[in-house]
Amino acid sequence: MDKKDAHIIVVGNEKGGTGKSTLAMHIIVGLLDKAKKVAVIDLDARQKSVARYLQNRQTFMANGGTKVAMPAFKVVGQSTASLVKDREVEDQQSLQEGLDEFKRDVDFIVIDCPGNDTYLSRLAHALADTLVTPLNDSFIDLDLLGEVSADSFQVKKLSFYTEMVWDSRKFRSASGKPPMDWVVVRTRLASLDSRNNKRVHSALESLQKRIMFRYVPGLYERVIYKELFPSGLTVLDLEKVNSLSHVAARQEVRSLVDSLNVVE
Ligand SMILES: Nc1ncnc2c1ncn2[C@@H]1O[C@H](COP(=O)(O)OP(=O)(O)OP(=O)(O)O)[C@@H](O)[C@H]1O
Ligand SMILES: [Mg+2]
Numbered sequence: 001m002d003k004k005d006a007h008i009i010v011v012g013n014e015k016g017g018t019g020k021s022t023l024a025m026h027i028i029v030g031l032l033d034k035a036k037k038v039a040v041i042d043l044d045a046r047q048k049s050v051a052r053y054l055q056n057r058q059t060f061m062a063n064g065g066t067k068v069a070m071p072a073f074k075v076v077g078q079s080t081a082s083l084v085k086d087r088e089v090e091d092q093q094s095l096q097e098g099l100d101e102f103k104r105d106v107d108f109i110v111i112d113c114p115g116n117d118t119y120l121s122r123l124a125h126a127l128a129d130t131l132v133t134p135l136n137d138s139f140i141d142l143d144l145l146g147e148v149s150a151d152s153f154q155v156k157k158l159s160f161y162t163e164m165v166w167d168s169r170k171f172r173s174a175s176g177k178p179p180m181d182w183v184v185v186r187t188r189l190a191s192l193d194s195r196n197n198k199r200v201h202s203a204l205e206s207l208q209k210r211i212m213f214r215y216v217p218g219l220y221e222r223v224i225y226k227e228l229f230p231s232g233l234t235v236l237d238l239e240k241v242n243s244l245s246h247v248a249a250r251q252e253v254r255s256l257v258d259s260l261n262v263v264e
Contacts, residue, residue, distance in 0.1 A: 057232025
């Protein structure tokens, strides 16, 4: 029997610096840690955070570091054609070529989106089997999903981003695919259980029913999530963890990957 096409996980939202690339790196290594075959497409050709991180991982091994599992990866940049129509056709082709290159050989393709609205990013959202949207612990970030009333947290208006995700869902169902699983993950959580933290939690609980996403626990703000970038490692790759905070970080990343419900 033919192997199933890879499951596509897209990490996206339309706000810069919310932790998409950090989340993508940890999901990638979390899946590798479960012995899954993974390929990565970085759609942020300006920053290339995930691609650079993976290059650092290769260099770490080339310089004699312990062998760690590697995904295949490539950067897909936006077309520079002068006509919008031509740009859209070229973007579609380059993303499709990237997917075709990997989809038969791996279990998962993880796509990291840039922090703004691009045609490539929209195409990726329409292809997502699982969409992971990171959200910081703030009402400004909540606006990315929809406007909520200050007292009852009723949804007053959907955001452009949510409308775009809904269009992607319609496109999927029109093409006979199973529904997209939209997972909203809170990142860079403050360790103190603040009043703001609880209010954002309540607002998200109300939004998830109306907008139809799953809201799952995510990653706290921790130095270990950023300090290993130059070596291309994550806390899951460390041979020894000798602090409680690192043990907690490992657990957090593993729980996050489990909560995506993509590995049996
Ligand atoms: N859980 C975390 N703990 C500590 N630092 C974090 C965490 N998540 C992200 N960061 C830091 O926050 C900054 C932004 O993160 P990141 O680059 O992952 O965001 P992004 O959404 O991909 O940004 P962009 O929209 O520009 O692509 C980086 O300096 C990163 O190291
Ligand atoms: Mg990024």
